[in-house]
């Protein structure tokens with residue numbers, strides 16, 4: 112009996128950990144991002160501090176390696192295979208949002224493959240997508256056109272690119288961009 116309880120609790124624990132389910136907590140704007148090294152996360156948090164919307168991280172079921180050289184290989188393999196890595200993150204009621212601020216790093220000048228998985232998991236028709244991209248000098252690469260092709264009926268608006276984690280003027284630059292989108296005064 113003890114063994115049965117132990118096995119059940121391990122299985123239940125695994126089942127509940129395997130997915131991160133998010134439900135809209137208020138407002139119709141969502142900030143959602145994928146970040147390996149934390150730069151995009153920092154930008155997403157800066158945006159949230161200015162507009163106060165729901166903030167969700169796109170997490171993989173099997174995350175990439177913490178080792179940078181292995182990460183480069185894994186990301187390249189997924190790119191060449193046109194893979195759609197499974198995600199732990201699930202948004203229960205995406206239809207509740209009409210504006211999605213979507214953040215990601217520039218990887219080989221295109222979207223990281225987990226971001227494709229995310230975009231293909233929901234219906235973005237008619238939704239406003241505002242991209243933001245962290246990069247190492249390659250700016251946004253092809254990422255905005257990748258989003259437009261993947262979500263042809265979304266209303267994709269002016270994106271913001273940030274070099275790595277941004278400089279001391281990040282907060283001001285983000286504010287100016289958010290104001291152009293009518294998200295701050």
Ligand SMILES: Cc1cc2nc3c(=O)[nH]c(=O)nc-3n(C[C@H](O)[C@H](O)[C@H](O)COP(=O)(O)O)c2cc1C
Pocket residue numbers: 145146147148149150151152182183186187215216217218219220221245246247248249250252274275276
């Ligand atoms: C697999 C991989 C590919 C990358 N490819 C590019 C690239 O093509 N152009 C570029 O400017 N930066 C590239 N970078 C640098 C990242 O865009 C940059 O470090 C970014 O700040 C990472 O954001 P993060 O900390 O949120 O993961 C790449 C990084 C990785 C790990």
